[in-house]
Amino acid sequence: MITQSALQSFNRMETPFFYYDMDILRATVEKFVSTLDKYGVTAHYAVKANSNDRILKTISGAGIKAECATGNEITLALANGFAADGIFFDGVAKTDKEIITALKAGVELFNCESIQELEVIDAIAGGMGVKAAIAVRVNPDVDAKTHKYITTGTEEDKFGISSWAFDELFATLARCRNLQFTGIHMHAGSQITDMNVYAELCKKASEFEKLFTQRGFDVKLLNLGGGLGVDYEKPLDNWMPDIEGLCRTISQNISLKPGQTIHIEPGRAMVANCAHIISRVVYVKEGLKKKFAILDCGMHTLIRPALYQASHKVENLSCREPLEKYDVVGCVCESSDTFAKGLLGGAPHRGDFFAIHSAGAYGQVMNMRYLQRDLAPAVYSDDIK
Numbered sequence: 001m002i003t004q005s006a007l008q009s010f011n012r013m014e015t016p017f018f019y020y021d022m023d024i025l026r027a028t029v030e031k032f033v034s035t036l037d038k039y040g041v042t043a044h045y046a047v048k049a050n051s052n053d054r055i056l057k058t059i060s061g062a063g064i065k066a067e068c069a070t071g072n073e074i075t076l077a078l079a080n081g082f083a084a085d086g087i088f089f090d091g092v093a094k095t096d097k098e099i100i101t102a103l104k105a106g107v108e109l110f111n112c113e114s115i116q117e118l119e120v121i122d123a124i125a126g127g128m129g130v131k132a133a134i135a136v137r138v139n140p141d142v143d144a145k146t147h148k149y150i151t152t153g154t155e156e157d158k159f160g161i162s163s164w165a166f167d168e169l170f171a172t173l174a175r176c177r178n179l180q181f182t183g184i185h186m187h188a189g190s191q192i193t194d195m196n197v198y199a200e201l202c203k204k205a206s207e208f209e210k211l212f213t214q215r216g217f218d219v220k221l222l223n224l225g226g227g228l229g230v231d232y233e234k235p236l237d238n239w240m241p242d243i244e245g246l247c248r249t250i251s252q253n254i255s256l257k258p259g260q261t262i263h264i265e266p267g268r269a270m271v272a273n274c275a276h277i278i279s280r281v282v283y284v285k286e287g288l289k290k291k292f293a294i295l296d297c298g299m300h301t302l303i304r305p306a307l308y309q310a311s312h313k314v315e316n317l318s319c320r321e322p323l324e325k326y327d328v329v330g331c332v333c334e335s336s337d338t339f340a341k342g343l344l345g346g347a348p349h350r351g352d353f354f355a356i357h358s359a360g361a362y363g364q365v366m367n368m369r370y371l372q373r374d375l376a377p378a379v380y381s382d383d384i385k
């Protein structure tokens with residue numbers, strides 16, 4: 001929530017910035033922890049969603065583990081309180097240097113995406129005289145029913161090993177003496193709100209588990225990846241993601257064998273709704289048929305709308321009425337730099353504060369300095385109460 005006193009304090013600040021509501025973050029993380037405990041599911045927070053130090057410390061402090069996609073994310077996770085032996089190292093393009101970083105750190109396991117990657121990790125681990133614990137990311141060929149750029153689990157995606165390559169996979173695993181096989185990893189895509197997608201993913205996990213077991217591999221863990229969605233349309237009323245629904249779906253669709261564990265890798269769901277971009281209107285431009293509120297943030301601050309046609313709730317915090325229809329656009333010289341078309345909101349004026357909600361995931365982490373603009377800093381609710 002953006003309180004009146006927070007709004008007052010914004011007057012003293014340069015815009016744009018990411019405003020982190022730490023109460024929302026803590027409540028979300030607490031809900032995850034209690035629900036995961038109830039259903040016996042282990043979560044590894046996907047650091048890529050938001051790798052801000054204070055966010056990471058809050059999540060690691062609650063006992064949640066980490067999922068990292070690069071060597072640098074591993075280093076950052078370790079510096080912010082995540083234990084190495086709870087880190088899952090994901091990614092389609094792990095370099096030799098990153099594999100060495102991960103082995104030296106002692107990560108829990110590598111989620112491997114290709115047969116060549118298995119061979120490279122085997123060789124590097126052998127050279128270092130260690131065994132690398134690995135899980136195999138299999139391609140579930142499940143349609144996440146989400147935007148095509150954030151769908152990652154269908155047959156044609158670059159991610160994971162498809163079932164038609166399993167014979168070669170099994171032969172590789174049997175040959176690679178420095179790999180310790182632990183289980184199966186999947187990830188269908190991002191911003192999944194339809195629990196049927198997860199139900200289908202659970203079914204696939206059980207099918208794959210049977211296949212691997214039949215071939216003599218001991219499947220100790222099943223990992224369904226991330227992807228849990230949030231409500232971008234009504235984030236102020238419905239900011240809590242449906243972690244209960246996800247865990248219930250898992251418990252209804254997977255029966256674990258003794259000693260087996262089940263894992264998820266949520267990123268967006270944990271952090272999306274704790275942050276708002278606070279921006280000022282630089283100019284109001286009156287067109288022949290349209291009015292534009294031109295903000296001092298842009299696609300370099302939040303690239304999701306331009307990159308995936310993502311829609312975020314946009315609000316004029318300074319003026320609630322009269323209501324007018326207008327477009328809310330960013331300050332970059334690209335037409336795709338638009339945050340809302342035909343918004344019905346409080347009439348915009350130069351200097352008004354606008355909030356772009358649900359900016360906590362894939363927001364600040366994707367900032368860039370296009371046009372040599374400054375990076376938007378973080379402001380935390382804890383510091384201005």
Ligand SMILES: Cc1ncc(COP(=O)(O)O)c(C=O)c1O
Pocket residue numbers: 046049067090091187189190191225226227228265266267268269361
């Ligand atoms: C393998 C893997 N796990 C977890 C995530 C996190 O996804 P989300 O932020 O949608 O939960 C991603 C996102 O790209 C991913 O690729």
